[in-house]
Amino acid sequence: MKSRGKVWAWFFIILGVLYFFLPLLATFIFSLKAKLGVLSFQSYINVFNDPKFIRSFTASLLWASLTIIVGIVLFVPTAFWVRLKVPKARTAVEFITLIPFVVPAIVYVFGLVRTYSHPPLLIVNSPLLLVSAYTILAMPYLYRAVDIGLRSIDVRTLTEAAQSLGAGWFTILFRIILPNIRVAILNGAFLAFAIVMGEYILAQYLAKPAFAPYMAVLIQNRAYEPAALAVLSFALTWACMGIITLVGRGSGQAQVGGGH
C-alpha cells in the first residue's frame, strides 16, 4: 500500500522534471547547432555581435532599472506613510495595487494607447510612458514586497526615535526605513527586473526597443539565434529567482495574468 503510493509519487515527480527540463534541453541543444555537423557556440557569438541585440538588451536593462527606481521612490514613501499616518487609506491603496491583476497587459496597453495618442494627451511616444506603465505592471509585486518589509519592522518606534534625534522626513525614509527593509525591497526589485526584462506586450505596442520584441522578430527570421536568446533569457530569470530565494528564503511569488 505504502510502496504503491511511493511509486506514484516518483512517477509524477519524474513527469514534472521531464516537463520542466525537456523544452530547456531542446532549446540548449538547438542553440549549439548553428554550425553544420558540429556543436558550437556560434549562435551565441552571432547574437553578441548583433548591434540590434546590444541595443535592445541595454534598452531593457535601462527600462528595468528606471522601473525599479520609480517604483521604490513612489511605493516606499507611500507604504510608509499609509502605515504611519493614514491607515484609512490602506484599503484603497491595496485595492489599487491589485488592479493590474484584473486588467491583462494587452487590455492595459490598449487603454494606454487609446487614451494617450490624441492631443492634448499625446504622450504615447514618450519613454516615460513606458517606464510608468512598467511601474504599474510591477506594482502588485513591488508594493507588496515593500509592505511586507514594513510589517516586519517597528515603523512607529523607529520614526519617533529618529525624530527625537532631529531627523527630517527625508533622512527617516532613506537612511532609516529603506536600509531596514532592504531585503524585502531587493526581493521585489529582482522580481520587477525579471518581469521587465521578459516583457513583450508593452514594449511592442508602445513601439520601444526591448529584448522580448527583438527576440520575437528573430524567431520569424532566424533558426539558431533565438535559441541562444531563449537560453540567455532563461538564465536571466533563473538568476533573478535564485537571488530572490537566497535573500528572501523563497517566499515563492509568481506572476499572474499579464506577462504571459
Add this chain to the structure above:
Amino acid sequence: MARPARPKFSWAWLGVMPFFLFTFLFLLYPSSTIVIRSFQDSETGKFTLQNILALFKSPYIIGAYWISIKISLITSLGGALFGFLLAYSAIRGNMPRFIRVSLLTFCGVASNFAGVPLAFAFIALLSPTGLLIGWMKLFGFNPYFHGFTLYTFWGLSLVYMYFQFPLMVLIIAPAIDGLRREWQEASENLGASSTQYWRHVAFPILLPSLMGTTILLFGNAFGAFATAQALTGGQINLVTIVIGSELRGDVLGNQGVGYALALGMVVIMALAIAGYTILQRRTERWLR
C-alpha cells in the same frame, strides 16, 4: 475640549497623493476609458448599449471568447490536477527533503518563464524538426502524421501548461502543508480506509483551495497574449490576440466594439480574481 463635529481634513492625506496621482494617470484613467468608451457611440459620443450587444452578435467575437475560455478551462483544470499531484507527491510522498525545496524553486522560475522564450523552447522541442519529435521519429512514430501540430489549439494548451502547473504547485503547497498528519492517523485509528479519509476529510478541506487556485489559473491563461502571439504569429483567435490586432489596425471596423471586447476581458478577469480571493479566505481557516 470638544473637537469640531465636522470631519477635519487631514493634511496627512497629502503624503499619499503622489501615489494616487500616479496610479490615476497611468492605471485608473486609461482603464476607465475602456469602461466609458464601451458605452459610447464611437461617432457621436452618446450613451449606447450597442457596443456590448454587438459582442454577442458577431460570430467572430463569440468564437474568440469561446477559444479563450476553452483553452483557459482546459489548461486550468489540467494544470491544477497535475500541479496538485506533483505537489502532493513531493510534500507527502515520503520524498527526500531536497525534492520539495527544488520543486518549489523550479516552479518559481517556471511560472515566471513565459512569453517569447517559452514559445521558442517548445518550438525547439515539438516543432516538426524539434528534439522530441526527432526522437519519436527514430521509433517510427511521427505525431505530425497523426493530427498533432504545435501551432494550433492543443499545441498551445501544452505550452500554457508550462506556466500553469508550477503556479498551482506554488499556491497549493501551503494548503497541503496544512493537512495535518494527525487527521490521517486519527481516521486510520477509527478504521477509515484511505478512500474514506480522502473523501470525508482531506478532500473537503482542500476543496475551496483547489477550486480557488483553479479559478486563478483560469484567469492566468485567459489574460495570456505574448506566448500565443510568439508561437502562432496570431493565427489562433484568442480574445487577447483579437485585441492586439484591433490595436494595430482596427480589424473590427468599429472602435466602440473594440472597447467592449476589452471590457469583457476585464469583467471575466475580475470575476476570476474575486472568486479566488473569496475561496482562498475560506481555506485560511484551516491553515493556522
